[in-house]
Amino acid sequence: MEELERKTEEEIIQKKELRRKIKEKLFFTTEKYRKEADRKITESVLELKEYQSAGCVFCYVSTEKEMDTFSILQDILQSGKHLGVPKCTGKGIMNVYEIHSLQELYPGAYGILEPKEDPERLIQPEAIDFAFIPCISCDRSGRRLGHGGGYYDRYLEKTHCVKAALCREELLVDEIPVEEHDLRMDLVISEKGCYKM
Secondary structure, three states: OHHHHHHHHHHHHHHHHHHHHHHHHHHOOOHHHHHHHHHHHHHHHHHOHHHHOOOEEEEOOOOOOOOOOHHHHHHHHHOOOEEEEEEEEEOOEEEEEEEOOHHHOEEOOOOOEEOOOOHHHEOOHHHOOEEEEOOOEEOOOOOEEOOOOOHHHHHHOOOOOEEEEEOOHHHOOOOOOOOOOOOOOOEEEEOOEEEEO
């Protein structure tokens, strides 16, 4: 038991250090690189058969330095798929609500654009066919480094969908330290293409 606790503690410390390093790396990437990488990632996403055949898609709304998801969000809406967007409702708790337009998003608790809470638009986890997940970094075997809140891991445990992390190649690492509750992605998509697990 003590050994397990020590191992978990080590992994938490390793993750914190890795987050710091990746954020530093991101700070030094140019806007030109980020825009070009995001454009290529979006192109790869739209060509994915798993995405094209999905009827209900979950997608995060990107913040300033994250891989830009606005073109993907627009494509989901224009293609007639159901679009589910996350909303944080408590510590470590997230719900997903359907939106029909990007104008239905408002700044939430962390300044991130979110949908309004509407029980009639609540999407059940098992209804989602495909999910785009944010990350600070990933490795090429589907291990993801998030922001550390556990929102996505807790929510995704209840889904049966294809899980794809969007990550610029320069921010990929050889190995992400994982804890027991960390979920592995099915796909990691960078500007160099799609890594399938």
